[in-house]
Amino acid sequence: xxxxxxxxxxxxxxxxxxxxxxxxxxxxxxxxxxxxxxxxxxxxxxxxxxxxxxxxxxxxxxxxxxxxxxxxxxxxxxxxxxxxxxxxxxxxxxxxxxxxxxxxxxxxxxxxxxxxxxxxxxxxxxxxxxxxxxxxxxxxxxxxxxxxxxxxxxxxxxxxxxxxxxxxxxxxxxxxxxxxxxxxxxxxxxxxxxxxxxxxxxxxxxxxxxxxxxxxxxxxxxxxxxxxxxxxxxxxxxxx
Amino acid sequence: xxxxxxxxxxxxxxxxxxxxxxxxxxxxxxxxxxxxxxxxxxxxxxxxxxxxxxxxxxxxxxxxxxxxxxxxxxxxxxxxxxxxxxxxxxxxxxxxxxxxxxxxxxxxxxxxxxxxxxxxxxxxxxxxxxxxxxxxxxxxxxxxxxxxxxxxxxxxxxxxxxxxxxxxxxxxxxxxxxxxxxxxxxxxxxxxxxxxxxxxxxxxxxxxxxxxxxxxxxxxxxxxxxxxxxxxxxxxxxxxxxxxxxxxxxxxxxxxxxxxxxxxxxxxxxxxxxxxxxxxxxxxxxxxxxxxxxxxxxxxxxxxxxxxxxxxxxxxxxxxxxxxx
Numbered sequence: 001x002x003x004x005x006x007x008x009x010x011x012x013x014x015x016x017x018x019x020x021x022x023x024x025x026x027x028x029x030x031x032x033x034x035x036x037x038x039x040x041x042x043x044x045x046x047x048x049x050x051x052x053x054x055x056x057x058x059x060x061x062x063x064x065x066x067x068x069x070x071x072x073x074x075x076x077x078x079x080x081x082x083x084x085x086x087x088x089x090x091x092x093x094x095x096x097x098x099x100x101x102x103x104x105x106x107x108x109x110x111x112x113x114x115x116x117x118x119x120x121x122x123x124x125x126x127x128x129x130x131x132x133x134x135x136x137x138x139x140x141x142x143x144x145x146x147x148x149x150x151x152x153x154x155x156x157x158x159x160x161x162x163x164x165x166x167x168x169x170x171x172x173x174x175x176x177x178x179x180x181x182x183x184x185x186x187x188x189x190x191x192x193x194x195x196x197x198x199x200x201x202x203x204x205x206x207x208x209x210x211x212x213x214x215x216x217x218x219x220x221x222x223x224x225x226x227x228x229x230x231x232x233x234x235x236x237x238x239x240x
Numbered sequence: 241x242x243x244x245x246x247x248x249x250x251x252x253x254x255x256x257x258x259x260x261x262x263x264x265x266x267x268x269x270x271x272x273x274x275x276x277x278x279x280x281x282x283x284x285x286x287x288x289x290x291x292x293x294x295x296x297x298x299x300x301x302x303x304x305x306x307x308x309x310x311x312x313x314x315x316x317x318x319x320x321x322x323x324x325x326x327x328x329x330x331x332x333x334x335x336x337x338x339x340x341x342x343x344x345x346x347x348x349x350x351x352x353x354x355x356x357x358x359x360x361x362x363x364x365x366x367x368x369x370x371x372x373x374x375x376x377x378x379x380x381x382x383x384x385x386x387x388x389x390x391x392x393x394x395x396x397x398x399x400x401x402x403x404x405x406x407x408x409x410x411x412x413x414x415x416x417x418x419x420x421x422x423x424x425x426x427x428x429x430x431x432x433x434x435x436x437x438x439x440x441x442x443x444x445x446x447x448x449x450x451x452x453x454x455x456x457x458x459x460x461x462x463x464x465x466x467x468x469x470x471x472x473x474x475x476x477x478x479x480x481x482x483x484x485x486x487x488x489x490x491x492x493x494x495x496x497x498x499x500x501x502x503x504x505x506x507x508x509x510x511x512x513x514x515x516x517x518x519x520x521x522x523x524x525x526x527x528x529x530x531x532x533x534x535x536x537x538x539x540x541x542x543x544x545x546x547x548x549x550x551x552x553x554x555x556x557x558x559x560x561x562x563x564x565x
Contacts, residue, residue, distance in 0.1 A: 006340035010329070017328035017381075080324030084397065087288040088341040089314035238292045 003090060004098050011102020015068070024067035025110045028060055032114065048125025050118060054135040054207045058175050058200045061146050064110075066167035068103050069150025073234075074163040086238070092231040100151060100227060107143045111136065131209030138206020141219035142199060146171055148226035155233045175200045241266045241435040242287065242405060247296035249282055256282040258459040260296070264452075266404070269431035271446030271467075272439040274456035275559050280439045281321055283456065284407050287437070288318045301404055314342065317398030321409040321439075323391045327383030331374050331393045334382065335365050335400055342401040365400075372396040373422065387414035395423070399430075406436045412445060424449050443555055457559040484530060485515045485543035494537065503529035515543065 015021045032053060036042050040052035076082040085095065118132060150167040157163040178198025181191050195201045202215035242264040249257040257279045264270055274280045285291040287298055289305045289312060298305040303312040326334060344361060369375055372392045377385055382393060391414045398406060411427065412420045427449045430436050440446050446453060446467075453470060455463035463470050486494065490509075495516065499507045503524035508517045520529065527544055534541050 003341055003343075006337050010326070010333075010337045013333060014326060014328045079327075080320060080322060081326055083285070083288075083290050083318070083320035083324060084338075084394075087290050087313055087316065087318045088338065089310045089343070090341055091310055238290065 004094055004101070007090070007094065007098025008101040008105065011099055012105055014071070015102060015106045018071065020067055020071075021106060024064045025106075025113065027067075028064045028110055029113055031060055032056055033117065036117075042121075048127045050121070050127070050132055050135060051207055053114075053117070054139060057139050058142060058203055061143055062168055062171045062175055065107070065143060065146040065150050065171060066153075066164045068106055069147055069154050069167055070160040070164040072099055072103070072151045072154035072163065073230075074154045074157040074160050077158045078160075086234075092234045093227075096151070096227050096231045096234065100148060103147050103151065104144060107147060108140070111139055111143065128209060134206045134209045134211050137211065138203050138215075141206070141216060142203050145199060145219045145223045145226070148223040148230075149174070152226045152230045152233075155230050155237075171199070174198060241301060242437075243297075243299040244287070245297045245299075247283070247286060247298060248294050249279075249286055249291065250294055255459050257286060257293070260456075260459070260461050262454055262461060262464055264435050264437070266435050267432060268452060269427060269436040269438060269450045271450035271453040272437055272456065273443070273446060273453055273555055276441075278456040278559070279459040280456055281409060282459075284318075284320075284409050284437070284439060287405075288316050288407050289313045290318075314401075315404045317400070317403035317406045317434075319391075319394045319398045319406075319408045319411055321413075323387075323394030323414070325382045325390055325393055325397075327381065329382055330379050331369070331382060331385075331389075331396065332365070332378045334393065335368065335396055338397045338400045339365060344401055368396050368399050371399065372426065373419075388416060388419050391415060392419070392423075395426070402433070404434050406430055406434050408436065409439045410441070411438060412440070412442075420445075455555060455559065462559065480520045480524075480527075481547050482518045482520065482527060482530065483510070483515050483543065483545050483547045484518050484541065486534065487540040487542040489514060490516055494539070497537065498533055501529065501533050504533075517547070 035056045036050075036053040040056075042052055045052075073082075076085060090098075118127075121127070149170055150163075153166040153170060154163040157166065174197065176198075177194045178201035180186060180194050186194075196218075202212070202218050205212040205215050242262075244263070245261050247257055247260040248255065260279075260283060272280050272283065282291065286293050287300075287305075289298075289309050292306060298312075300312040301315045303315070305312040329337070339361070344364065369378055372395050374389060374392050374396060377389050377393075382390060385393070391411065395408070395411060398408070408427070412423045415423055424445070427436060427438060431449075438446065438449060451467065452465060453463070453467050454461055455470075490498075495507055495509065498504060498516070498518065503521050505519040505521045507519075509515075510517055518530065520527075530541065530544060533539075
């Protein structure tokens with residue numbers, strides 16, 4: 001546990017010394033606010049709900065999460081610090097989990113920075129706190145899975161731009177694949193599979209204030225699967 | 241302390257390390273030598289568990305690095321080539337991280353190496369910082385440090401937890417002469433406490449700090465053992481080795497002409513490039529052949545003295561011929 005905390009602390013220190021991380025957080029907060037107030041037009045609507053705010057989260061994460069995970073493993077291999085890290089007496093799962101927790105902490109800070117928006121809007125109407133809580137839980141689960149996917153892509157790469165492009169591409173496909181039925185007429189079984197695979201489809205329920213156990217399970221197993229495969233890739237790279 | 245048996249590693253069709261075997265006892269400093277591409281770095285990565293071999297075994301303190309990887313790695317301190325470090329951290333933060341990763345933290349019951357308290361933990365870090373001379377930069381961000389200091393921070397990270405095996409890839413490559421001297425002293429000192437493997441392209445460096453050497457060529461061990469013995473074995477069965485200096489100084493044409501002169505087994509320009517090391521053939525009659533050569537070329541012999549030869553000659557002979565130890 002102490003080793004895991006040390007790894008997480010190291011990752012956090014590196015993240016918060018990196019300008020792209022601050023740019024990514026700034027982009028997320030300003031893009032979400034711009035969308036919500038100026039495009040979605042919250043103030044012109046007579047609805048006390050943050051549904052519009054959180055509806056933008058999946059597509060924003062497509063750009064923001066890869067910016068946070070691109071350094072992950074790719075930078076370790078590019079700088080050669082992987083030689084320092086991988087020769088320490090740490091197990092692969094500890095290394096993977098430490099890096100994941102470090103990045104997730106940054107994401108949690110970013111999500112927490114949206115809380116003042118909710119608090120500022122509270123006096124304007126009778127907001128459903130249960131729905132807002134579900135929206136935050138969904139955001140954390142969605143971003144948790146996106147971070148695991150981003151780090152999974154990063155472990156294959158040796159430069160940040162490839163890691164960013166790969167992760168953004170993968171997240172974009174997994175976000176939009178559930179909406180294929182609106183542009184393509186595909187057989188129902190295919191659409192069902194695409195909807196199940198989609199990160200966005202499972203997020204819809206949380207945005208509506210529904211805590212769906214199946215959606216929760218989906219995010220948890222996909223995160224665990226990505227972390228597990230990342231640790232396998234890490235071991236496989238020792239054999240390459 | 242280190243047992244390497246039939247170790248092989250390939251990158252595609254290239255055999256980087258090919259059937260390498262050797263054993264190193266405790267408390268000795270061994271030099272790992274070889275020309276570029278000989279497989280030194282791959283071998284060091286295999287020894288430290290950064291890479292897994294295609295075949296063969298590495299045992300560190302009796303622990304197989306393939307099957308007991310984490311435990312074996314706990315016995316190793318490693319300074320990779322070019323000393324890669326996290327530029328965002330300070331030396332103190334890095335050492336603190338490495339220390340905890342090695343199981344040294346105040347009151348860590350899970351590590352099995354419980355220390356009496358946080359002050360002892362910090363004291364041990366301070367000792368390492370003091371030992372490698374990075375006190376003045378301990379709180380500066382590593383990205384802003386000179387290469388020399390980065391190198392020393394990397395060495396400090398390798399010393400954390402007093403590992404029984406130290407693997408140092410070019411540990412003095414970025415140091416100035418004074419720092420190089422201090423580092424050599426430190427390596428000699430460490431050789432009293434641990435098994436140290438030092439890789440270097442600077443042969444005088446190896447001669448200065450190592451008693452033993454392993455020489456690699458095309459991924460295979462072509463020479464190993466005590467450096468003096470290597471020199472002696474190489475010289476046995478060969479003619480006399482003579483250091484020669486001509487006036488005017490030699491050029492490439494003279495070296496080629498001398499090398500093809502009957503009675504001469506080989507010619508190697510010395511590191512200083514002023515003199516030549518000339519190996520006579522066993523049947524050659526003393527230095528007469530050199531007097532004849534100088535006379536025929538219109539050169540004066542400025543200096544002519546028998547020599548035992550250095551590691552450089554051993555290295556060049558072993559890595560330019562298809563020899564086996």
